[in-house]
Structures are given as structure tokens and as C-alpha cells.
Amino acid sequence: MEIKIPIVLKKLENSISDFEYQVIEDLETSEKSIIDSVKQSSVFNLMKSFDGLVSHVKQWANPIDKSRWSKQFNMHTDWLYYKDVPEIIWLYCIDSWKSKATTFVIDTKKVIWELLDDELDMLKKLQYSYIGRDWKFHSRPAIENDPLSWAFITNMSAKWFISPYPYLWAKMPDMFDYIKLVKKVHDKLSSSIKYEHFRKKWDLLLVNNNRYLHWRNWWELDLNRHLLRFRLNVDASRI
Numbered sequence: 066m067e068i069k070i071p072i073v074l075k076k077l078e079n080s081i082s083d084f085e086y087q088v089i090e091d092l093e094t095s096e097k098s099i100i101d102s103v104k105q106s107s108v109f110n111l112m113k114s115f116d117g118l119v120s121h122v123k124q125w126a127n128p129i130d131k132s133r134w135s136k137q138f139n140m141h142t143d144w145l146y147y148k149d150v151p152e153i154i155w156l157y158c159i160d161s162w163k164s165k166a167t168t169f170v171i172d173t174k175k176v177i178w179e180l181l182d183d184e185l186d187m188l189k190k191l192q193y194s195y196i197g198r199d200w201k202f203h204s205r206p207a208i209e210n211d212p213l214s215w216a217f218i219t220n221m222s223a224k225w226f227i228s229p230y231p232y233l234w235a236k237m238p239d240m241f242d243y244i245k246l247v248k249k250v251h252d253k254l255s256s257s258i259k260y261e262h263f264r265k266k267w268d269l270l271l272v273n274n275n276r277y278l279h280w281r282n283w284w285e286l287d288l289n290r291h292l293l294r295f296r297l298n299v300d301a302s303r304i
């Protein structure tokens with residue numbers, strides 16, 4: 066059965082307030098067709114990266130960009146280092162090759178839910194800091210509201226460290242307690258994989274980029290694996 070991108074967009078639009086993740090199999094389409102369809106959407110915008118509206122995720126596409134290699138890549142939220150974080154990520158497989166470098170998705174909402182009230186209060190005082198693609202320092206709160214569901218979620222970049230907000234330095238009673246808490250959250254996230262995607266050609270994986278972290282494992286070099294990565298944000302004024 067042929068599934069058209071405008072139908073995928075319409076269904077996503079209708080479930081956007083609590084969208085989690087979804088896989089659509091055997092969706093034969095093209096880069097141009099996806100771009101044209103999203104441009105015509107009344108709700109979604111395609112966000113432009115330094116390499117345009119679509120990123121080619123392939124081992125040798127960019128030798129210094131580890132996010133595109135087939136090697137393991139730590140759990141993360143995409144694009145934290147930009148001002149606007151895309152709400153939805155699309156990964157479209159045009160060549161699965163060995164299919165060994167699978168993608169995992171992890172529900173951060175569930176992990177944050179399991180925290181005790183005082184742990185949640187502690188986490189609200191922290192931010193994650195990391196170095197972005199532009200080699201500058203960036204920070205995000207350790208706890209935020211998912212802009213789609215407003216549930217508490219946590220962000221994470223692939224390489225990060227914690228820091229208290231500057232005005233809190235003097236009030237920090239014991240940094241060690243915070244480090245223990247962040248380790249606990251990190252361990253819980255690592256062990257709470259919600260879904261592992263063994264991709265096949267023409268699979269489209271859609272992920273709520275704020276609520277879910279994703280990461281990639283690695284067993285062997287996957288030279289020909291080729292994914293198209295699109296970043297969609299929701300124009301709230303148009304819902």
C-alpha cells in the first residue's frame with residue numbers, strides 16, 4: 066500500500082499534543098517529496114541546518130561529524146545547541162545496508178516521573194552544559210516542560226556536564242549530592258530503552274525530540290547505511 070507523506074503529516078498533526086514516536090514501514094518516497102510536502106503543511110516547518118533542509122546521515126558524509134558515523138553515539142536530544150530545538154525528528158532510511166547500527170529511543174518523561182519530589186527540586190536547580198557544533202558553550206535546564214505535552218522532561222547532549230545556575234553557586238550545599246542524583250537519572254535513562262529500531266529500507270522513524278532521547282549502538286562499520294534526517298518544528302500559531 067502506498068502511503069503518502071501528506072497523510073503522515075496529517076496524522077502527526079492530529080496526535081501532536083502527546084506524540085511519542087512511530088515507525089512507518091515500506092514508505093517509498095524521495096527527499097524532494099518529503100521537503101515539498103512539509104513545505105505545504107499548515108502546522109510543521111522544516112528547520113534548516115548548516116547543510117540545508119535535510120542531513121545525509123552516512124559514515125563518510127562528513128568525516129568530522131560523529132553524529133553521522135555508524136559508530137555508537139551517546140543518548141541525546143538533537144540540536145540542543147540551536148536556539149530552537151526541533152519538536153520532531155524524522156529519520157528516513159534509503160539504504161539499511163547491514164542494519165547493525167540500530168537506533169534506540171528512551172522516554173525521559175517516564176524517568177522524571179519516577180523521581181522523588183526532593184530529587185525533582187534538586188534537578189530543577191541544575192543545567193546541563195555542553196560544547197556545540199559552533200565550539201561555544203551552551204546550557205539547557207536539566208528539567209524542562211515538553212512544549213507539546215507540557216510534561217517534565219530532560220534534555221541531554223551526547224557530551225555534557227552539569228553546572229548549577231550561576232546565582233546558585235553560593236547556595237549549593239553539597240555538589241556531591243547533585244552528582245549522585247544526575248548519575249542516578251543517567252543510569253535510569255540508560256536502562257529504560259523504550260524501543261530499538263532495526264531499520265530497513267524505506268522505514269520512516271518519527272521521534273518526539275524533546276521528550277525522547279535517542280542513541281545509536283555499533284557492532285561493525287556500516288559503510289553504506291544512508292539515512293535522511295529532517296527536523297520539524299511545530300508552528301503553534303497554526304494548530
Ligand SMILES: [Fe+2]
Binds near residue numbers: 132141142143279
Ligand atoms: Fe540524533
